Amino acid sequence: MAQVTVQLNNTSRNEDEDISVMIKIETFKKHLSNPIALRQINFTYIGEEGKHLEQWKLNLSLVSLSEQYHQLEKVLGELLVANISDDKRIYIMMEMQPIIQRQISQLHSEYVHEPSSLNAKQILFVDQVKSIYYLCVLIFDGVLNRQIQLNSNKVETKKPKLTFKKLISSNHSHGNLIQQSIYFLMQNYLYLLMEEAIIFEKPSSILWQQLNSLYVYSIQENIANLKVSSKYHARHADTIHEYYLQCCLYSLLNPASYRRQDILSLHKVLDEWAKKVTIESSVKSESKIFIDLNTGQPPEYLTPYSKVNPYDENNICVFIFVDPLLEYLEKIQDTSLPGFKSSFEVRLAKLGEYTLKQQQFKLRGETRHPTREKAYAVIGLHRIHYHLCGKQPFGQLIDKANLPVAYHPKLRISLDMSDYEQQTPMIVLDKSTTGYRFKSTDKDVFESPSQATYTHKYSSLFKVLSLFAISPDPSDPNSTWELGMIRWIDHQENGIQAGAKIV
Numbered sequence: 475m476a477q478v479t480v481q482l483n484n485t486s487r488n489e490d491e492d493i494s495v496m497i498k499i500e501t502f503k504k505h506l507s508n509p510i511a512l513r514q515i516n517f518t519y520i521g522e523e524g525k526h527l528e529q530w531k532l533n534l535s536l537v538s539l540s541e542q543y544h545q546l547e548k549v550l551g552e553l554l555v556a557n558i559s560d561d562k563r564i565y566i567m568m569e570m571q572p573i574i575q576r577q578i579s580q581l582h583s584e585y586v587h588e589p590s591s592l593n594a595k596q597i598l599f600v601d602q603v604k605s606i607y608y609l610c611v612l613i614f615d616g617v618l619n620r621q622i623q624l625n626s627n628k629v630e631t632k633k634p635k636l637t638f639k640k641l642i643s644s645n646h647s648h649g650n651l652i653q654q655s656i657y658f659l660m661q662n663y664l665y666l667l668m669e670e671a672i673i674f675e676k677p678s679s680i681l682w683q684q685l686n687s688l689y690v691y692s693i694q695e696n697i698a699n700l701k702v703s704s705k706y707h708a709r710h711a712d713t714i715h716e717y718y719l720q721c722c723l724y725s726l727l728n729p730a731s732y733r734r735q736d737i738l739s740l741h742k743v744l745d746e747w748a749k750k751v752t753i754e755s756s757v758k759s760e761s762k763i764f765i766d767l768n769t770g771q772p773p774e775y776l777t778p779y780s781k782v783n784p785y786d787e788n789n790i791c792v793f794i795f796v797d798p799l800l801e802y803l804e805k806i807q808d809t810s811l812p813g814f815k816s817s818f819e820v821r822l823a824k825l826g827e828y829t830l831k832q833q834q835f836k837l838r839g840e841t842r843h844p845t846r847e848k849a850y851a852v853i854g855l856h857r858i859h860y861h862l863c864g865k866q867p868f869g870q871l872i873d874k875a876n877l878p879v880a881y882h883p884k885l886r887i888s889l890d891m892s893d894y895e896q897q898t899p900m901i902v903l904d905k906s907t908t909g910y911r912f913k914s915t916d917k918d919v920f921e922s923p924s925q926a927t928y929t930h931k932y933s934s935l936f937k938v939l940s941l942f943a944i945s946p947d948p949s950d951p952n953s954t955w956e957l958g959m960i961r962w963i964d965h966q967e968n969g970i971q972a973g974a975k976i977v
Contacts (some may be wrong), residue, residue, distance in 0.1 A: 496605040512557040550609040618655040660717035671729040676965040683770030725772035731963035750799035803827040846902035909975040
């Protein structure tokens with residue numbers, strides 16, 4: 475198996491460049507490949523080497539949410555370029571974690587409970603959250619690169635052969651900065667994956683390029699399975715390996731195809747579910763899931779249409795074993811078994827099991843030529859009923875006058891008729907006697923001060939296991955309305971593609 479190392483970038487950007495402004499993915503990529511040089515600066519809020527950090531943390535809650543964000547971003551930007559020791563940099567970052575998480579929670583409250591697509595103001599909050607994560611990643615990435623450079627200047631020792639047959643385990647804590655920086659890089663990359671799911675977007679390939687590269691490097695350095703020092707420990711994972719497993723499982727569960735409510739619930743159980751997943755050097759079950767660590771691709775199912783041969787010696791591929799997790803999810807859904815199970819946990823178990831079993835059907839080798847260029851889907855029970863029942867709203871069928879008050883509808887659907895009339899444009903790629911494969915490419919565009927921000931208009935409507943109806947084909951006089959259920963959803967750069975079965 476070939477050796478892989480994290481690429482060290484020695485070049486530096488302009489020393490006068492200001493990083494204390496909101497950054498987006500393009501700027502983030504530039505700074506990853508070409509780090510900013512360290513320089514002597516005076517911290518605006520936290521004082522020399524953070525001596526006023528505690529006072530700043532106390533005062534921060536006294537200012538507005540907007541000012542809190544700008545001050546936090548300023549501190550992170552200065553911490554990225556300040557010419558201080560990396561030990562001190564890590565210490566300050568750890569002390570700032572409660573502030574960072576509180577700020578992100580406040581920003582999240584502005585949009586994570588939105589059931590539909592986000593508006594322009596909410597998109598701005600999303601960009602602010604991502605900017606905070608990007609800055610955190612750049613800080614830890616800078617520490618990692620400098621520590622690798624320091625180690626490379628020392629006498630090189632022979633490294634063990636790279637193998638995934640048995641991850642090295644240890645009960646001893648490991649305090650070196652390389653382990654700590656990779657650990658927190660994994661954490662923040664996981665947060666970025668979660669953020670992309672919340673807004674129903676496909677993660678940038680740079681995230682998986684970094685995750686895979688970092689994981690391989692941690693294996694080479696024998697630190698993947700070492701417990702991080704309790705001083706810097708996060709409650710969701712003990713090791714680099716555990717965070718990487720969570721990232722892999724999160725990708726396989728494809729949470730962007732869930733409702734936002736279910737995505738947030740998944741975050742509560744992800745670390746527990748990931749404990750039922752293992753990484754192996756060979757196939758151990760019929761669920762052949764692999765990941766090519768040489769690429770920027772997430773885990774995928776091995777099918778006849780896979781572009782990578784995981785058995786090729788030139789590829790560094792490992793297999794992800796999820797069978798124990800599937801058994802665990804089935805037990806959660808079994809109400810005959812003893813033990814309390816919350817309704818959200820049972821629902822998530824159903825979604826998780828179904829998604830893992832359906833993901834393998836997404837890949838197809840041949841190019842799909844549309845069988846119907848213009849089609850419309852109706853999503854939502856009240857809309858489906860309206861279109862299939864002669865455009866009569868469901869609420870009008872309920873004779874409230876002759877019903878006791880206790881039996882009156884408790885959920886009120888908007889009486890705005892434009893909502894009932896809503897139809898989602900789609901392109902049918904193919905159709906069989908049992909199902910459809912279709913795509914939707916329409917987007918909304920919001921103009922922000924920096925650049926246009928794109929968000930899929932219909933991503934929040936299509937959900938795994940949700941019902942929809944496809945309108946009759948005008949070119950076929952025998953065509954009628956058909957009901958379907960979403961089996962899987964693939965978020966792509968130019969829209970979404972989905973598979974559904976006819977019910």
